[in-house]
Amino acid sequence: MDFKDFVDKIEPMTCIISVEKLADGSYGNIRLAAGNKAYIDSIENPQHMSSSSMLHNKFIPGSPYEKYIPKDLNFEAACVQCAIQKKPYHTYIHPDRYNFWISMYMMPLASDDPNIGYCSYTQELTYDKSDDRMADLSADISSAVLKTTLKLKGAKDFKINMEQVVSEIRQICKADRCCVFLTDFKERKCSVLAKSVNEEIEVAELEYIINTKYKDFFSIVETWPATIAGSTCIIIKNSRDMEVLKERNPVWHESLVNDGVTSLVLFPLEYNEETLGYIWVANFEVENAMMIKEVLELTTQLIASEIANYQLVDKLKVMSSIDMLTGAYNRNAMNNRVDWMIKSNGKNSETLGVVFADLNGLKQRNDTEGHTAGDKLLKDAAEILKNEFPDGEIYRAGGDEFMIIDWESSCGELEKHVEKLRKDAEDLKNVSFAIGFCFEEGECDIRRAMRTADERMYADKESYYARFPERRRK
Numbered sequence: 001m002d003f004k005d006f007v008d009k010i011e012p013m014t015c016i017i018s019v020e021k022l023a024d025g026s027y028g029n030i031r032l033a034a035g036n037k038a039y040i041d042s043i044e045n046p047q048h049m050s051s052s053s054m055l056h057n058k059f060i061p062g063s064p065y066e067k068y069i070p071k072d073l074n075f076e077a078a079c080v081q082c083a084i085q086k087k088p089y090h091t092y093i094h095p096d097r098y099n100f101w102i103s104m105y106m107m108p109l110a111s112d113d114p115n116i117g118y119c120s121y122t123q124e125l126t127y128d129k130s131d132d133r134m135a136d137l138s139a140d141i142s143s144a145v146l147k148t149t150l151k152l153k154g155a156k157d158f159k160i161n162m163e164q165v166v167s168e169i170r171q172i173c174k175a176d177r178c179c180v181f182l183t184d185f186k187e188r189k190c191s192v193l194a195k196s197v198n199e200e201i202e203v204a205e206l207e208y209i210i211n212t213k214y215k216d217f218f219s220i221v222e223t224w225p226a227t228i229a230g231s232t233c234i235i236i237k238n239s240r241d242m243e244v245l246k247e248r249n250p251v252w253h254e255s256l257v258n259d260g261v262t263s264l265v266l267f268p269l270e271y272n273e274e275t276l277g278y279i280w281v282a283n284f285e286v287e288n289a290m291m292i293k294e295v296l297e298l299t300t301q302l303i304a305s306e307i308a309n310y311q312l313v314d315k316l317k318v319m320s321s322i323d324m325l326t327g328a329y330n331r332n333a334m335n336n337r338v339d340w341m342i343k344s345n346g347k348n349s350e351t352l353g354v355v356f357a358d359l360n361g362l363k364q365r366n367d368t369e370g371h372t373a374g375d376k377l378l379k380d381a382a383e384i385l386k387n388e389f390p391d392g393e394i395y396r397a398g399g400d401e402f403m404i405i406d407w408e409s410s411c412g413e414l415e416k417h418v419e420k421l422r423k424d425a426e427d428l429k430n431v432s433f434a435i436g437f438c439f440e441e442g443e444c445d446i447r448r449a450m451r452t453a454d455e456r457m458y459a460d461k462e463s464y465y466a467r468f469p470e471r472r473r474k
Contacts, residue, residue, distance in 0.1 A: 003034035019083040083117035097230025162194035175284035269304040326382035334395035352444035353406035356457040360432040411439040434461030
């Protein structure tokens with residue numbers, strides 16, 4: 001077949017790919033045998049691409065594909081499936097190394113050489129994602145994606161939903177393990193959001209691997225973007241792929257081998273150009289690698305969107321209940337807690353301790369040293385209260401006023417904490433509080449306890465200013 005004549009009759013960007021078949025059943029070089037004008041222009045005059053997107057800007061028929069794009073195991077797997085296994089292939093992806101989406105169409109071609117397989121490769125580029133193309137899936141893949149999507153919206157509890165999704169994905173992949181990691185690259189932290197493990201195998205808990213087995217597991221996680229190398233994911237199917245991984249990332253390769261991983265799928269979970277985490281599938285059914293890839297390419301977008309929504313709602317909850325300066329609960333949270341206690345008629349506990357602690361000297365600190373110093377004083381005060389009342393709920397009730405609700409401490413323990421704070425305040429170098437507390441047993445009334453503690457606090461404050469009149473507010 002005259003491949004050049006063949007591709008010149010096709011208008012979209014098209015080339016012919018050859019794949020070398022080796023005697024052991026594996027494959028060798030993958031080459032670009034021919035290309036039409038549109039495809040050659042995409043290499044030699046890539047105005048639609050970033051300047052670094054092509055490795056070599058002169059198209060030479062028969063050159064290894066790595067001259068034009070970085071080595072990509074996913075691309076190689078698609079070429080092998082089409083040229084060697086004679087299965088057509090189509091996908092719609094957005095590799096990180098490009099600023100556009102690619103719709104790929106690959107069709108097997110006849111070959112006169114038993115040691116070489118051929119396929120055509122046609123691509124269409126779009127700068128904006130097309131939902132219609134995303135939905136253009138085979139029946140099997142559509143069914144798998146639909147089942148996973150339904151799991152996302154199953155129970156009301158987000159984490160339960162994610163556990164069900166991860167379990168479904170593990171079963172689709174027929175894998176030993178599946179896990180969703182959350183990552184925070186700014187804080188260099190990662191955590192397990194959801195996991196599923198085949199009950200028939202014995203493996204170390206992922207939490208143990210992350211938190212105990214490795215001193216700094218995030219040092220491995222932060223190598224994953226470079227290892228993905230601008231592709232959409234990593235798929236390791238066999239020892240050959242493992243050798244490629246070993247060259248790229250020897251530390252991670254060693255950790256996988258030590259943990260008994262022989263095949264692997266790793267997809268980033270990205271939302272609004274931010275990596276929220278990764279989904280990790282180990283020891284899967286490699287014969288269905290390309291189907292698994294297509295399922296996860298769409299599913300991971302849905303998962304990432306759900307995670308982003310969950311994190312946003314969680315952040316809003318924190319903002320509505322936490323004082324951003326001190327880290328204590330804010331007045332809104334305090335009012336909600338008091339309302340809940342009133343509605344429960346004091347039945348939530350047999351004892352109740354309420355402490356009001358008003359920070360002394362804040363205005364003087366603000367006036368003499370500035371509001372930055374005043375903010376530090378407030379933060380120090382909140383930290384002291386958290387340490388002194390470890391079983392209590394610490395609320396910032398107002399500008400310089402804190403309230404503690406404690407259901408665990410006895411009256412004697414509560415009084416001991418209060419007296420320690422008062423004694424510490426005798427040293428003018430220490431943070432000083434005016435404090436009042438109330439302890440109730442039996443039928444506890446939160447409003448009565450708050451009123452009593454508040455009155456005692458003001459009496460304590462008057463006593464404090466009588467001793468240190470220069471600190472009185474003016």
